[in-house]
Amino acid sequence: MKRYTLIFLALLTTIFPKIVVADVVQNIDASLDALEAAVASKPADVEALQQQLKPQLDDYSQQQKIRFWVLNSVYHIYQSDYNSALEILNQAEALSPTNSMLTSIYLYKATALIGLNAFSQALDVMERNLSRIESLDDVQLKASSYIRLAALFLEMEAWEEIETYANQALRLNNRQNPRNHCYGLLYIAVAKLKKDQLNSAYQQFNDSMNYCHDNNFMMIEAMSLKGIGDVELKRGNVESSIIFLEKALQAYEPFQYQIEINHIHSLLAMAYNRLGKPQQAQYYADLVIAAPSHGINLQYQKDAYKVLAALSQQQGQFESAYNYLNRYQEISENLHNETKAKAYAYQLAKFDNVEKTREIKMLNQDRALYTAQQKVMELQRYKESMALLVALGCSVFFIIFGATMFLQKRKYKRVSELDQLTGIFNRGTGQDLAENLFIDVIARQGKFSVVMFDLDNFKAINDTLGHGTGDWALKHVAQVVRPLLKSRDLFVRMGGEEFALFLPDADADVALNMAEQCRAAIEAINTKPHYSDLVITASFGVTTNIDTDLSLDPMMKRADIAMYQAKLQGRNCVVEYQETMSMIAAIA
Numbered sequence: 001m002k003r004y005t006l007i008f009l010a011l012l013t014t015i016f017p018k019i020v021v022a023d024v025v026q027n028i029d030a031s032l033d034a035l036e037a038a039v040a041s042k043p044a045d046v047e048a049l050q051q052q053l054k055p056q057l058d059d060y061s062q063q064q065k066i067r068f069w070v071l072n073s074v075y076h077i078y079q080s081d082y083n084s085a086l087e088i089l090n091q092a093e094a095l096s097p098t099n100s101m102l103t104s105i106y107l108y109k110a111t112a113l114i115g116l117n118a119f120s121q122a123l124d125v126m127e128r129n130l131s132r133i134e135s136l137d138d139v140q141l142k143a144s145s146y147i148r149l150a151a152l153f154l155e156m157e158a159w160e161e162i163e164t165y166a167n168q169a170l171r172l173n174n175r176q177n178p179r180n181h182c183y184g185l186l187y188i189a190v191a192k193l194k195k196d197q198l199n200s201a202y203q204q205f206n207d208s209m210n211y212c213h214d215n216n217f218m219m220i221e222a223m224s225l226k227g228i229g230d231v232e233l234k235r236g237n238v239e240s241s242i243i244f245l246e247k248a249l250q251a252y253e254p255f256q257y258q259i260e261i262n263h264i265h266s267l268l269a270m271a272y273n274r275l276g277k278p279q280q281a282q283y284y285a286d287l288v289i290a291a292p293s294h295g296i297n298l299q300y301q302k303d304a305y306k307v308l309a310a311l312s313q314q315q316g317q318f319e320s321a322y323n324y325l326n327r328y329q330e331i332s333e334n335l336h337n338e339t340k341a342k343a344y345a346y347q348l349a350k351f352d353n354v355e356k357t358r359e360i361k362m363l364n365q366d367r368a369l370y371t372a373q374q375k376v377m378e379l380q381r382y383k384e385s386m387a388l389l390v391a392l393g394c395s396v397f398f399i400i401f402g403a404t405m406f407l408q409k410r411k412y413k414r415v416s417e418l419d420q421l422t423g424i425f426n427r428g429t430g431q432d433l434a435e436n437l438f439i440d441v442i443a444r445q446g447k448f449s450v451v452m453f454d455l456d457n458f459k460a461i462n463d464t465l466g467h468g469t470g471d472w473a474l475k476h477v478a479q480v481v482r483p484l485l486k487s488r489d490l491f492v493r494m495g496g497e498e499f500a501l502f503l504p505d506a507d508a509d510v511a512l513n514m515a516e517q518c519r520a521a522i523e524a525i526n527t528k529p530h531y532s533d534l535v536i537t538a539s540f541g542v543t544t545n546i547d548t549d550l551s552l553d554p555m556m557k558r559a560d561i562a563m564y565q566a567k568l569q570g571r572n573c574v575v576e577y578q579e580t581m582s583m584i585a586a587i588a
C-alpha cells in the first residue's frame, strides 16, 4: 500500500450517493453500504459480503452494479492487487457510469497504476479525467473531482500539483461543501510541509484542524494535529510537537488507523529522544518496530531505528547501537532507491506528459495556423469571386445601361424625328431623309415625285369647332394617308396643316394617282360620330423630277406652286405642276 492511498481511500464515502427509492433498492443500497464500510475498515468481512451479494447482481440497477464493482476494485487496491483492481474498473467503466462515478473510476484507476509504478499511464488517466472535469457544468461535482485529483497527486508525492488542484477545488467549492473544504485545506498544508514551508504549513494545518473539528471531520482533524506536531518537531519546538502528537494519537483512537498511528509513534519517539526522555522514546520506537515491516511502515521504522541507535549509544550499548544503525542504513538505502526510482519515474512520466501536451499544443497551433490559412484563402477566393461578380455585375449593368441608353437614345431620336401629333416625320428629319432618297434615285437616273398638300379652310375648323377638333382632323388625315404609301415613301408634316409625300421611283402618273387616292381618303374621313358639321378636304400639288433637279428644293417649290394652284382652283383637288404656274405664282 502506498503512503497516501489510505487518505485517498478515506474519501471513498464521498463518491456514493445514498439512493432511497423503494424497499428493494434500499436493501441493495444497505448491503452496498455494509460492503463499503467493510472495505474501509473490516477487510476480513469483505470477501464473505461479496459472496453474499454476487448472486443478487441481476436485481441491481446499472448504477448499483457499478458501485458494487468499484467497491470491489477498492478492496483489491487495499490488498495491493492493482491488476485485478484495474480489470474490475474497466468492467465498471463499460457500464455507463454517472459523471461522478466516472471520476471515481478514473481516479481509482490512476491509484492502481501508481501502485504498479506505471506513472506515465497514471498521469494519462489523470489528464483524461482532468479534461473531463474541466468540461463539467456541475460546480460541486467539479470541486469534488479536483479534491480527489489532489489526493491522487498526494499519492504521487507531486506537491506542486496538490496545491494547484486543492486551491482550484477550494475556489470552486466556495465553502459550500464542508468535506471538500476540509480536505482541500489539509492537502495544501501537507504540500507546504513537504516543501519545507513550515510557517505556512503550520498556519494551514491550524486552519484545517479548526475547520474540520467544527464540521465534525474527526479523522482530518487528527491528520491536521499530526501535521502540526510534525511541523513543530521540524521547527525545533519539541514540547509543543509532543502536545500535538499526543492529541493526534488520541484523535486517531476511534479509527484504529494503524499506519497513521505508526507515523505518530515514530514522530513521538524522535521528539522524546530530542527532549532527553529516553524511556518514552524507547516506548514509541519499540511500537513502530513491532508493526509489520513493509510499505510505508518502513519509513517510520527507519526513523525508529535511528532513535534506538541513539538511545543504545547513550546507554553505552554500542553493539546494539551498531546493529540498529545498520538496520537504519539498510532501510534508508532501500527507501532512498525506491524514492529515487519513483521520483525519476514520475519526473520522466511528467516530462513525457509535458512533451505530449507540448506536442498536442504544437499540433493544435499547426491546426489553428492551417485553419487560419484556409480562412485567408477562402476569404481571398471569396474576394476574387466577389470581384468577378462585381465585374460581371458591372458588365451586365453597363450592357443593360448601354442597351437602355441606346434604346432611350433611339426613342428620343425617333421622338425628335417625329411629329408628336400625327406620328409621321417632322419637317427637318423628313426633308433630310427625302434628300438622301432623292440622291439615291437620281444616281440611278430614276424618277422621284413630290406631293405637297394642305388642309382646306383649316382656320375655319379651328375657329368654329376649336383647336381640339383641328388636332383630331390632323391625326385622322395622317392615319388615312399612311396606309396608302409604299414602304420607301416618306410622309412628312411640313408644318401646321401642310404635308408632303416624297415618292422614290414614282413618275408623274404614279404620283398623281397617289395624290388622288390621298385626297379621296381625306375627304372620306368619317367625322359624323363626333363632329356632324365637319368636312375635311385637302388641296394637292404634284411634281416629278426633271433633269435639272439636283436637289429637292426646286421640286418642293414647284409642288408648293401646284398646291397653291389647287387652292385657286377651288380646293379639294390634285394639280400637277406646269411651267406656266411659275409665272402665275410670280404675278400673284
Ligand SMILES: Nc1nc2c(ncn2[C@@H]2O[C@H](COP(=O)(O)OP(=O)(O)OP(=O)(O)O)[C@@H](O)[C@H]2O)c(=O)[nH]1
Pocket (backbone or CB within 6 Å): 421, 454, 455, 456, 457, 458, 459, 460, 462, 466, 467, 468, 469, 470, 471, 474, 495, 496, 497, 567
Ligand atoms: N388645330 C391646329 N391648328 C393648327 C395647327 N397648326 C396650324 N394650325 C392652324 O391652321 C390654320 C391655317 O390657316 P390658314 O393658313 O389661314 O389656311 P386655311 O384656313 O387652311 O385656308 P386655306 O389654306 O386657304 O384653305 C391656322 O388657323 C393655324 O392656327 C395645329 O397643329 N393644330
